[in-house]
Amino acid sequence: LFDNGIGHRLIRKLKREFKIQKTYLSHWHEDHVSGCALFKKHEYYCHNLDIPPLRDLDLFIDLYGVKGTPAEKEFYPIMQFLKIEPLNDIKIIRDNDLIPIKDDLSVRVIHTPGDFGKEIFLESVDKLHSRGFNVFGWDEQPYWDINKDLRVTAATAWSNQKMDYVFMLKNAGQYVKKNVFNLFYPHWGYELELYPRPKTVEEGKKWIKKFDAIIGTHSHVPQAVTAVESENNNGINKLIAYSLGDFCIEEKLKHYHYGIVLKIGIGQNNAGIWQIGLIEWHFTCCKSLSETECITTIVPKFPYLK
Structure with missing residues (x-):
């Protein structure tokens, strides 16, 4: 078996068959192990560079960057819930x-952290x-100039x-480019949390001083x-959208079907300052039509919000 993070029900089914x-x-992430x-009586194999956190769960805290945060105290109950030992x-x-599969088939090991x-x-x-496609948000191309008046910069809060x-x-x-509208696209926050954490809110307040708008992911x-x-x-409000959710995603991930479509109008005011003049946004929901097609539609509400 290559990895076993598919859920206990499916693992039990595999064991029967x-x-x-x-x-x-393949690596140490909890959704793979x-x-x-x-x-129980089983042989496990893993790359030497990925073995340490599998042997010592305390290393997860350091590798996920949650040491000293509120998430640290939640970590061990989550590991117990997932039955990770x-x-x-x-x-x-x-x-x-080389990992032999059959007489005429082998798999070569290449470490991918x-x-x-x-x-x-x-x-x-x-x-x-x-x-x-224009690809940006990595070290060789952290930003993209959509046109002469709009720059989008993407970055990640952690890895x-x-x-x-x-x-x-x-x-x-x-x-940040002078005399244009600077849109910031940060990869931050935590999966399936409906509200940004205080630390993310503080990050947003810090970065909105430099950028004209922030749309997180x-x-x-x-x-x-x-x-x-x-x-x-000068007293002008700026936009922070902490997450637009998912626009398009597969059917089986039930909690990931919802997103936001956001339309903004930007321009210079009478003082020559770039700002947003119009904002229009709606919730969206993605549903599969077949194995190869899906449709994303505007919906009136996001059902998980109270």
Whole structure:
């Protein structure tokens, strides 16, 4: 078996249908290893660079960057709920090792920290470029000038792996362009949380002093669309949308179907200051029509908000 984070019900079904004796873990993330508790007498294999947190769950706290935050005290109950336990007896695999599958088929080990490595990342960038997409938000291209009056800068607040090609939030201010509208697109927050955490709100207040509007991502559910007064903007309110949720996603992820479509009008006021003059937004919902088609429609409300 390669990874086992598909849910305990499906793991039990696999165990009934197949005699599974070995599991190769691609990396240490909990959504890839949460089925380990269902295998007792079993051989586990993982890359030597990903083994430490599998043996010591305390390392999860450091790698996820939650040490000293309110999330730290929630961490261990979550691990218990997912039935994630330390794997002490785990065998090491290294780059270029061959994993035999059949007599005429083997898999070569290539370490990809997190969910991807730089080679795979660059391959994805090339594929997107070849299809006419503008790719930005990484170290070589942190921003994109949509036209002469609009710049969009993207960055991430954190990564649970050290990657030299990720563009970090702390560096975003240097790419604010003078005399244009600067839109900031930060990857921040936490999945499926309906309200931004106080730390994210404080981050927003800090960055809105530099940018003209902020549209966040990552929580996978709609969060607040707010007007924020910026102390250095002559009393003009600015937009912070903490998350627009998901616009298009597969059917089986039931809690991820909702998003926000946001339309803004921007321009210069009489004083020559760039600002938003019009905001229009609606909740959206994505539903599958078939295995190859889905439809996203405007809906009157987001049902998980009270």
